[in-house]
Amino acid sequence: MPHPVDSPATRPSRAAARALVCFTALLAVPAVAAANEGTAGVFIRGDSDAxxxxxxxxxxxxxxxxxxxxxxxxxxxVWTSASIDIRTAATRPVGTRAEEDAPYQWITEQRDQLDLSVSHQLGDVNLLGAYYYSGENDYWSHGFTLRATEELFGKSTTLTQSLRYVHDIVGRSGDPNFEQPLDTFGARLVWSQILSPDAIVQAVWEGMYRTGFQSSVYRFVGLGGNGMCGIDPENGELGTASLCVPEAHPSTRIRNAFVLQGRYAFSDDTSGGIGYRFYFDDWGIYSHTAIAQIAWVPAENQSLTIRYRFYTQTAAGFYQARYDPPPGAQIRYVTRDRELSPTFSNRLAFSYQGLAHLTEGVDLKVAFAVGGTAFVYPDFVGLDEVYALDGTLSFTLEL
Known part of the structure; x- marks a missing residue:
């Protein structure tokens, strides 16, 4: 939103404005959109885990x-997969064995989501209320968000506060009688500060409390043997676990994340930013994320950005690559979720945004992005690494 008084004393330089736009993009905060606009786009992702x-x-x-x-x-x-979760959950066609070299059963599912939000500018405060509904054949979700964004100290400081509530219903395909609730309560604080005409910093805290069913109804955990219940993807042999039990996670989870990021405009057409995120929860996971990006404005209304991200995390306290309890021992929580195992990843992405003036008062914005990510799982049975490639293309008509 422009300043009420458009003078050199009240508006940042062109470089700072570009730094602010790139910085909000880095933090996944939507930039201010045109008064009326329509957007159509598509995201495609494929990885080496089928x-x-x-x-x-x-x-x-x-x-x-x-x-x-x-x-x-x-x-x-629209999700199609024969991933490690499927291959180790005995999902080959009934009656086939590993030595018959039968193909894995591919699963295709579709999730549909509708979002609606209303925002209102009240002086220096922007108020927003949002709702979404998401549904698929075995999972349904309702989400509500309230957000207030206030500009302070001559618009050099921006404070955003938001509350979120999500109610999920977890189902199981083929079992109409299975329904388990999952409720999520969240809060977020974002503080943005313009330090100079060319520099800006932002600090974020986000907290979340989840209660309810947090396991996967389709994952089974092998006790003993090689720890797998289905087919060993390394050699095609059947899993040798002596007993397979449903995955069981704690019913509550408290999550916290802190982010600190900054950006500096080196010139009128080049800026750079770095960021760090620290995450921890009461399941015993600690993670660190480092982000760096360079943005270049080759011409008016065009921008090119290169982003790099490194991520690493510890395992959940109850995670084990192989569960081999002694006879008679009771294990309360077991998992085959690779997202709860120790892991690290590297991602490199490139994006382009351009704006073309079609006629008076009508603009077309084109955005394109492509990225690649390498995930490494040093302590997960059956999967060592995954390579993913994704791309996004969108068109926005601004009126």
Missing amino acids: TIVVSPRAAVQVDIEEETQVTASYMAD
Whole structure:
């Protein structure tokens, strides 16, 4: 939103404005959009763990009144996979054995999501309320968000506070009688500070409390043997676990994350940013994320960005690559979730944004991004690493 008084004393330099835009993009905070616009795009991802995701999206934003905006969007996730979770859960066609070299059973599912939000500018405060519904054949979700963004100290400081509640229903395919709830309560604080015409920093805290069913109804954990219940993807042999039990996670989880990021404009057309995120929860996971990016403006209304991200985490306290309890021992929690194992990853991504003036008052924005990620799992049976490639293409018509 522009300053009320457009003078050199009250507006940042062009470089600082670009730094602010790139910085909000780095933090996944939506930039201010045009008064009325429509967006259509698609996200595609494939990885070496036999998983393909295609996600089309469409959104419309309109001005209801001078200070009020309404945004509605639709998104679908079409997911096809024969991943390690499927291969080790005995999902080959009934009656086949490993030595018959039968193909793994591919699973295809679709999730549909509808989002609706209303924002209103009240002086220096922007208020937003949002709701989403997401549904698939075995999982349904309702989410609510309240957010307030306030500009302080001559608009050099921005404080954003948000609350979130999500109610999920976990089902199981083929079992209409199975339904388990999962509730999520979250809060987020974002502090952004312009330090100079060319520098900006941002600090974020996010907390979350989850209670309910947090396991996967489709994952089974092998006790003893090689720790697997289905087919060993390394050699095609059947899993040798002496007993297979359903995955069991704690019913509550408290999560916290702290982020500190900064950005500096080196010139009118080049800026760079770095960031660090620390995460911990009461399941015993600690993670560290480092981010760096360089943005270049080759021409008016165009930008190129290169981003790098490194991520590493410890395992959950109850995670074991192989569970081999002594006879008679009781194990309360067991998991085959690789996201709870020790892991690290490297990601490199490139993106382009351009704006073209079609006619008076009508602009077309084009955005393209491609990225690659390498995930390493040093202590997960059956899977050592995964390589993923993803791309996004979107078109936005601004009126």
